[in-house]
Amino acid sequence: MKxxxxxxVRAAAAVxxxxxxxxxxxxxxxxxxxxxxxxxxxxxxxxxAAPGAGTASASAAGRSDSAAxxxxxxTATGPDRCHASELKADVQLQGTxxxxxxxxxxxxxxxxxxxxxxxxxxxxxxxxxxxxxxARVPRPGAPVTVTLKPGTTAFSGLKWxxxxxxxxxxxxxxxxxxxxxxxTTQVTATVYGTDAKTVLQLPVAKAGLTVGTLQPxxxxxxxx
Numbered sequence: 001m002k003x004x005x006x007x008x009v010r011a012a013a014a015v016x017x018x019x020x021x022x023x024x025x026x027x028x029x030x031x032x033x034x035x036x037x038x039x040x041x042x043x044x045x046x047x048x049a050a051p052g053a054g055t056a057s058a059s060a061a062g063r064s065d066s067a068a069x070x071x072x073x074x075t076a077t078g079p080d081r082c083h084a085s086e087l088k089a090d091v092q093l094q095g096t097x098x099x100x101x102x103x104x105x106x107x108x109x110x111x112x113x114x115x116x117x118x119x120x121x122x123x124x125x126x127x128x129x130x131x132x133x134x135a136r137v138p139r140p141g142a143p144v145t146v147t148l149k150p151g152t153t154a155f156s157g158l159k160w161x162x163x164x165x166x167x168x169x170x171x172x173x174x175x176x177x178x179x180x181x182x183x184t185t186q187v188t189a190t191v192y193g194t195d196a197k198t199v200l201q202l203p204v205a206k207a208g209l210t211v212g213t214l215q216p217x218x219x220x221x222x223x224x
Contacts, residue, residue, distance in 0.1 A: 079147060081182055082112035089118075089178045089189035091158065093199065094222055100158040101222050102189070104180065104214065106148035114154050114214050115145045119179030121186060122171060122204070129177065129186075133208025140220035143213045157212035157223035161205035169206040176202070181214070 086108030092101045106112060122130045139157065146154040163170035177186040191199040215221050 079111045079113050082106060082108075082114050082148060082180060084180050084183045084185035084187050086110075086112060087180055087187055089187045091176055091189045091191040093191065093193050095194060096224070098160050098162050099222060099224070100191075101218060102156045102158050102178065102211075103153050103218075104148075104156070104178070105153045106150055109150055111147060111149045113145050113147050114181050116143045116181040117211055117213060118156060118181070119186075120158075120209050120211065121177045121179075122173040123175035123177060123188070125172075125174045127174075130171065130173075132171065132173075132204065133206070135208065135210045137210060137212055137223070139212040139223060140215060141213065144215065146214055146216045154214045154216060155218040155221045156214045157221045159210040159223040161207055163203045163205040165201075165203050171204045171206070173202040173204055174200055 086106060088105045088107045090103045090105070092103065094100055102118060104114065104118065117136050120132055120134050122132045124130055148154060165172050176189045176191060178189050179186050191202060193199045210223060212221055212223055
């Protein structure tokens, strides 16, 4: 009779221990699943969003950089100004004495630009150069950029007062030289009369020349 209580006690203890182990195992499994599952879900979502945002941002930046590069490239490849060596100058006398139209033609093989006024000088009979007073007027309008393709021409007006060759102040020019805008080299112009023949003597009073702006058309450039 004394052994039965001991056995019962041991049996009860064994059952209690088994229940404790079972419950403990179930608790660790649930706890482990929740702890591993929740954090895992959050990084997965964040990871998916981050690459998408990064890609969009990089694409936008790429488009912006490309546009800027294209704009800079277009500016850099625009026509340069015409150089004296690429130009031919002709002076066509008009019906009104002391009036002419100047034609500046691109004789080169590239497109270039001119803008503003021509500079002027004179040639004497011995081919020496002489300074000539020059006044500029914004006629027929303000300076504009004139794009000259090979073989095309810009126009400007030229005016002066005739003088008596016997007058000591009268400059009898055997020719005219012009300096294109922003250039330092002069171009010798051919002067033509109204009969299309070359003019070798051009009497210019001390007051000198009045010049107009270079324009893409001959319309209105002659100075009255």
